[in-house]
Amino acid sequence: MARSGTTKKVTRIQREKIEQILNAALDVFSIHGFRGATIEMIASQAGLSKPNILYYFDSKEAIHTELLENLLDAWLDPLEKLSPDGDPVEEICSYVHRKLEMARDFPRESRLFANEILQGAPRILEDLKGQLRELTDTEAKIIESWAKQGKIRPVNPYHLIFSIWATTQHYADFDVQVHAVLADRADGWFEQASQFLDTMYRATLTPDKG
């Protein structure tokens, strides 16, 4: 019996198999997208048979959904950590840094997310309009209040946030392009990007002296 909604007891072995499948599925979905991926690919990547995958999950879509749900919380966590009490420029630069680290350490998650958004976010549009929108509103208000107090230069907080998402996730989502362009210089990309973005956001946000 496949573990549908009514999960009872799940043994350690079962949990490990499920992790193994989800990990393989993340590999496959993040590269090929939902429709481009096949259960066969996931099975092969996980070292299991096709029906065995479907013993642990009801359907291909069920695997995909579980991955997306797991993703969203972790993905938004760095934004949530903007502290109103810290030094504004440092807070934002450290947010940029955390996001860039995620692009480096969790590129598959970034691409899974990008794939979903690109195709119109059919499975997470409600989350975007709810959870993400609320969180962004909250953080935008913090940024706005910093601007009003003259602690950072006046900028549109939403587009500041968009630019941070874009510039950092770019290194995961467009990884192939980045490497094609940098070629032999690609090795130090993380440090280079980190330094560039730090420079850019400090220049953008640091208020004029006097």
Added chain:
Amino acid sequence: MARSGTTKKVTRIQREKIEQILNAALDVFSIHGFRGATIEMIASQAGLSKPNILYYFDSKEAIHTELLENLLDAWLDPLEKLSPDGDPVEEICSYVHRKLEMARDFPRESRLFANEILQGAPRILEDLKGQLRELTDTEAKIIESWAKQGKIRPVNPYHLIFSIWATTQHYADFDVQVHAVLADRADGWFEQASQFLDTMYRATLTPDKG
């Protein structure tokens, strides 16, 4: 006979039909990606029958390839127009503006490209490593020389270019997310983004006075 490699005479009518199909295919591929798209979808969008599509193109892949080839030149054109003789900050800001206009006016092309890169650029990797890499090297050298002359602040030219691509294409590729977050404020997104990016890149690039 399908118009394979050996194209002879192509009438005006034929050219129009081909345009019609390519336009419909761009709609479909840009949303669903290559594998997610079906010939049936393209046919329906173009108001033609499925075999009729395959009368004008050898295969689904042939349509996709033609779209990608048409795309690349137009896509890289704004970068090519960076003039070494203009005012550096203005040149770069106007490049940003042109790219943002393209995200607004050609979002389908942007998403088609993004889809392809996300999946590892199987069909255009050689172009990226050749054409794109050379062009970027050339423009990076121009930016570097501006920095050496003190006309802009010293920044890593490659990561400056990456950030411009990322921030502008974000409005096409992540359009759904942008609209979900901005909600009722979304109407003026282009002007807001344009102003924010102008502010950011001026702050980043304008050298300190004195």
Added chain:
DNA sequence: GTCTATACATTGATAGAC
């Protein structure tokens, strides 16, 4: 040139032996 009908391959999902 355009259609209907169809061949053929892929793939999601199930049945049933072990």
Added chain:
DNA sequence: GTCTATCAATGTATAGAC
């Protein structure tokens, strides 16, 4: 729990009438 075998659906591409 895991496998082989298989079904049903989907989708690419072709054949052949008109």
